Amino acid sequence: MPAVVADLVAEGDDLDDIVKGLTPEQWSLPTPAPEWTITHQVGHLAATFRLAAMAASRPEQFTTFISTLSPNFKANVDAAMADFITERPAALLTRWRAERRNAEQALAALPPQQMVPWLVRPIPAAVLAAAGMMESFAHGQDILDALGLQRRHTDRLRHLVAFAVMTWDFGYQARDLTPPQVEFRFEIKAPSGEIWAFGPQDTDQVIAGDAVDFCLLVTRRRHRDDLKVHATGELADEWLNIAQAYRGPAGDGRRPGQFMPSTA
Numbered sequence: 001m002p003a004v005v006a007d008l009v010a011e012g013d014d015l016d017d018i019v020k021g022l023t024p025e026q027w028s029l030p031t032p033a034p035e036w037t038i039t040h041q042v043g044h045l046a047a048t049f050r051l052a053a054m055a056a057s058r059p060e061q062f063t064t065f066i067s068t069l070s071p072n073f074k075a076n077v078d079a080a081m082a083d084f085i086t087e088r089p090a091a092l093l094t095r096w097r098a099e100r101r102n103a104e105q106a107l108a109a110l111p112p113q114q115m116v117p118w119l120v121r122p123i124p125a126a127v128l129a130a131a132g133m134m135e136s137f138a139h140g141q142d143i144l145d146a147l148g149l150q151r152r153h154t155d156r157l158r159h160l161v162a163f164a165v166m167t168w169d170f171g172y173q174a175r176d177l178t179p180p181q182v183e184f185r186f187e188i189k190a191p192s193g194e195i196w197a198f199g200p201q202d203t204d205q206v207i208a209g210d211a212v213d214f215c216l217l218v219t220r221r222r223h224r225d226d227l228k229v230h231a232t233g234e235l236a237d238e239w240l241n242i243a244q245a246y247r248g249p250a251g252d253g254r255r256p257g258q259f260m261p262s263t264a
Contacts, residue, residue, distance in 0.1 A: 004112075004126050004129045004130055004133070004159050005104055005107050005108045005129050007133065007156040007159055008104060008107075008129050008132050008133050008136070008159075009100075009104050010156060011133055011136045011137065011140075011156060012100050012104075012136055014140075014151065015136060015140045015143070016093075016097065018140075018143065018144070018147070018149065018151070019038065019042060019093065019143065020093060022038065022089065022147075024088075024089055026038065026147070027039045027042075027089040027092075029146045029147070030146065031142040031143060031145060031146040032142055032145050032146070032221075032254065032258070033142050034252075036142070037146075038143050038146055038147075039085050039089070039092065040081065040085055041139045041140075041142050041143050042084075042092055042093070042096050042139075042143075043081040043084035043085040043087075043092060043096075044077065044080075044081045044084075044139060045096060045099075045100075045135060045136065045139050046081070046084045046092070046095055046096040046099045046100075047080035047081040047083075047084060047099075048080075048132070048135050049096075049099040049100050049102070049103040049132065050080075050099045050102070050103070051065075051080070051119075052103040052106070052107070052128060052131075052132055053099065053102035053103040053105075053106045055116045055117050055118055055128065056103065056106035056107050056109075056110060056116050056125060056128065057102075057106040057109075059116060059117050062117050063117050066117070066119060073248045073249055074249075077248075084096070103132065107125050107128060107129045107132075110125040111125065112124060112125055112126035113125070113126070116128055118131075119247065120247055127163065127166070129159070130159040130160065130162065130163040131163060133156070133159050133160050133163070134160050134163055134164070134218075134219065134245050134246065135246075137157075137160055137215055137219060138219035138220075138221060138246075141216065141219065141221045142221070145221075145259065153191050153211070153212050154191055154192075155190045155191055155192050155194070157190065157191065157211045157212065157215055158190065158196055158211075160215050160218075160245070161186075161188050161196055161211055161214060161215065162196075162198070163245055164214070164215070164218040164243070164245040165186050165198045165199070167245050167246075168184060168239070168243075170244050170245060170246065170247055171239065171242035171243050171244045171250065172242065173247070174242075174244060174247065174248065174249060174250045175242060175250065177242075180235045182203065182205055182235060183199050183200050183203055183205075184199050184203065184205045184206070184207055184235075184236055184239065185197070185198070185199040185200060185201065185203045185205065185206040185207070186198040186199055186206075186207050186208075187206065187207070187208040188207075188208070188209065188210075188211050188214050189208075189209065189210050189211055190211050191211060191212065196211070203233075204232065204233050205231075205232070205233035205235050205236040206231065206232040206233060206236055207229065207230070207231050207236050207239065207240070208229070208230055208231075208232075209227065209228050209229030209230055210227075210228045210229065213227035213228045213229050214227075214229050217229050217240065217243050218243045218244060218245040219244070219245060219246070220243075220244055220250065220251065220253040220254065221254060222254050222258075222259060223253065223254050223255060223256045223257075223258065224240045224241065225256040225257070226254075226256060226257065226258075226259060226260075
């Protein structure tokens with residue numbers, strides 16, 4: 001648990017370094033997410049971490065809160081960040097930092113396997129921290145794309161890779177499809193060159209590739225055609241089309257060639 005929370009903190013700090021010097025005009029830049037500016041991206045992260053802090057420190061209050069949510073996913077997302085996106089950039093930055101710290105401290109105070117309530121079902125505290133890393137990576141990428149920047153990734157991505165493997169069936173669920181009754185093998189190359197392997201060695205359904213590209217795939221921030229992630233086996237190849245590490249509607253994702261192909 002200390003590792004995943006420490007890495008969650010570091011990922012947030014890296015993104016903070018990117019946005020803290022932006023001009024007011026840059027906060028209004030459009031991102032690849034339709035109708036979302038950088039302000040929307042940071043507001044969404046602030047709202048997400050506020051929920052995570054509530055789930056980890058006030059589980060009964062969180063359970064009561066989610067019982068009031070609408071069946072309309074987009075309406076819930078919009079409502080959650082509405083209070084944040086009306087702030088001026090400096091105030092929004094301050095509030096996002098506060099929500100991050102509250103969530104990080106609440107998660108760090110729990111045993112890693114302690115179950116906490118979450119939006120679909122209870123999950124271990126360590127998994128919720130990994131989900132926070134997924135959110136930071138995905139929405140951070142949207143911000144980077146809006147600014148035309150790239151960042152250097154580290155082996156902190158191992159938490160997001162493991163989370164995506166754990167939630168490999170989310171893409172099927174989001175499309176009302178039945179997941180195949182087979183186990184996939186994942187062989188993902190870390191930024192350091194280490195291979196992170198998950199799943200049985202004797203399966204004929206294998207997904208392999210670069211960790212950064214894999215994370216871009218499962219957060220739907222790049223199209224599979226522009227990534228160094230490959231599949232062996234028909235089912236694994238189909239999975240590359242629908243992979244996502246989050247619940248809710250898949251969205252349109254990104255178009256082939258919308259961004260320069262990975263050089264990793």
